[in-house]
Amino acid sequence: MPVSAFDHPILSALVGDEETASAFSVEADVEAMLAFEAALAEAEASIGLISPQAAARIAQVCADFSPDLAALAEGAARDGVVAPSLVKQLRQAVGEPHAADVHRGATSQDVVDTSLVLRLKPILAAFDVRLDALIVALDALEAEQGETPLMGRTRMQRALPIRAADKLRAWREPLQRHRARLAALTPRLLVVQFGGAVGTRDALGGQGGAIAAELARRLGLGDGPCWHTQRDALAEFAAWLSLVAGALGKIGQDIALMAQNEIAEIKLAEGGGSSAMPHKSNPVRAEVLVALARFNAALIAAQHQALIHENERSGAAWTLEWLILPQMVVATGAALRHAAALCAGTRFVAE
Numbered sequence: 001m002p003v004s005a006f007d008h009p010i011l012s013a014l015v016g017d018e019e020t021a022s023a024f025s026v027e028a029d030v031e032a033m034l035a036f037e038a039a040l041a042e043a044e045a046s047i048g049l050i051s052p053q054a055a056a057r058i059a060q061v062c063a064d065f066s067p068d069l070a071a072l073a074e075g076a077a078r079d080g081v082v083a084p085s086l087v088k089q090l091r092q093a094v095g096e097p098h099a100a101d102v103h104r105g106a107t108s109q110d111v112v113d114t115s116l117v118l119r120l121k122p123i124l125a126a127f128d129v130r131l132d133a134l135i136v137a138l139d140a141l142e143a144e145q146g147e148t149p150l151m152g153r154t155r156m157q158r159a160l161p162i163r164a165a166d167k168l169r170a171w172r173e174p175l176q177r178h179r180a181r182l183a184a185l186t187p188r189l190l191v192v193q194f195g196g197a198v199g200t201r202d203a204l205g206g207q208g209g210a211i212a213a214e215l216a217r218r219l220g221l222g223d224g225p226c227w228h229t230q231r232d233a234l235a236e237f238a239a240w241l242s243l244v245a246g247a248l249g250k251i252g253q254d255i256a257l258m259a260q261n262e263i264a265e266i267k268l269a270e271g272g273g274s275s276a277m278p279h280k281s282n283p284v285r286a287e288v289l290v291a292l293a294r295f296n297a298a299l300i301a302a303q304h305q306a307l308i309h310e311n312e313r314s315g316a317a318w319t320l321e322w323l324i325l326p327q328m329v330v331a332t333g334a335a336l337r338h339a340a341a342l343c344a345g346t347r348f349v350a351e
Helices: 018-024 026-046 052-064 069-079 083-094 108-145 164-189 208-219 232-258 284-305 315-344
Strands: 149-154 157-163 266-268 346-348
Touching: 018 026, 018 108, 018 315, 026 052, 026 083, 026 108, 026 208, 052 083, 069 083, 083 108, 108 164, 108 232, 108 315, 108 346, 149 164, 157 164, 164 232, 232 266, 232 284, 232 315, 284 315, 315 346
Parallel strands: none
Antiparallel strands: 149 157, 266 346
């Protein structure tokens, strides 16, 4: 039985998001790491560090290479990271005389971190599209039903009359700000990682900066200094994930309350059934939005713990990121999925 609900064959349909989760599959990770190794060889050949023949051979092997996953698992258990085993297998596949040119001047963290940002790149684009679609859906709902009279409630008590447009504005405006935040943080996050053994690129004869720039260009990432121990961009992204999930959780909480029989200010197009009470129609999607928001809010503290790297690399803080960040990303993807369906089927009822 899977430990995580996100990987559970049943519960993942409720709290997971297949499109987002696919970026964290073994296949996607290996593909991105091989893309790094091929691009690194080509970048190093472009400045004469290795021969064009070596780069061509490495790129050719990377294009079709299928590593022994059992050996990768054994290596990760031994080394604490998958890269040494992958590089060993890749060198064997490349063969002589070019095996030594595989991974030249790089370290495990370079390939693993760059794999992560390569896989995050399409996720960020997808999240932006989903946010935009949700904002458009809320705009359409306001145009259709914005004048519906509702009762405003403060501290869970009746306060003064409002319109549906007032409620929708409180849902929509944070999402608009989160799109702007995403646009701002993206160039800070999608940066190639290339620092070598201790983050100084010293094994590359003073050409480390040029190699990093060419590597970034070939991978479609931003260039910048090594960030082995500078994890603020990942922490900023995790905070953004929590903010988005929280904004969607607010929508879910409002809808769950307004859909109560005693209030009935919202009618939902779909609801969940009960095994004991067939008359019930539970606001399942709204409840899931609240749960996912609280889940990400709980995990953000753990992600900030991963900012604490000792000296030039931390195995502990790095491993913590692997445990935390994928779950936060998938939770946010699931929240966006549920929010889209929920808002598409929501209709206000005059108070």
